[in-house]
Amino acid sequence: MENNCIFIEKLRSSGLRPTKQRIKICKLLFDRKKTFHFTINDLSKILNKEIRQKVSLATIYNTIHSFKKKGYLKEISVNKDKSYFDTNTSNHHHFLDMNTNELIDLKSEDVHNIKIKKRIPGKKINSIEVLVKIENSN
Amino acid sequence: MENNCIFIEKLRSSGLRPTKQRIKICKLLFDRKKTFHFTINDLSKILNKEIRQKVSLATIYNTIHSFKKKGYLKEISVNKDKSYFDTNTSNHHHFLDMNTNELIDLKSEDVHNIKIKKRIPGKKINSIEVLVKIENSN
């Protein structure tokens, strides 16, 4: 439980003061086994479920953007009216469940190696992202 | 030049009255050889370059959404703060130039066949979209 030390160190080592708000958000985001995909709204609701010690919306935005800048989070665009963040910062692909709007990670072995044959002169490939939209099979 | 008839028919056949605003937008969007990727803001600026006969922003939104609903346009999410529409409504992949924010179509032969090995019980695959981010190669 009191492995807060890990997060306090993580924050300190990247020049962010370990405030109770940031530690609380760290625990929520990074103290889990599986990837967490969330929106700011999701996060806000979870954080402020317990009445005591609310975290203001401005702080949630600030913190998430700091974490993104530090490389602890990735932002994912799959839906024009929903912005997702992802605790899995490696290059990876996703299922998007169109019925639930849920993102699911694909492991690299889940997707055959992708070869792009076309090249644009003067440009190099930065990343390749695959989005597999899925839906209820009736 | 006066192949407006094509667009008038296209609109009529889908239950949309061929107003001068819609015809003007049709000509701008569909009277071209190559795929057109645009934002509402792009479109608005092009449409209202010529002072005479401005099209209101509300009409641009209405028209684009009607066209999307009728299947004449596809909406593409690649960037949380920019919503693109695409005159190419087939399933296809994209380059995204991170320096210019420009989308470029990939033909199906430009991308090796993609195999997704993982399946989610009760779900079927609806579509597979590949986004290849590119940038200046220094």
Place this chain on the structure above:
DNA sequence: ACACTACTTTAGAATCATTATAAATTAGAA
């Protein structure tokens, strides 16, 4: 422990893309 300062949190205001409203205009049918 105390004081100092820069960093952080916060409530509320500002911004801006998109959507809604409701009045004026227009297309198509009679």
Place this chain on the structure above:
DNA sequence: TTCTAATTTATAATGATTCTAAAGTAGTGT
């Protein structure tokens, strides 16, 4: 031409995100 429903439009409303500036806090040095 006349009538009606569809459409356009200016404008207001919405809502997510960002900004602001005041209050609170963490770390440093004394």
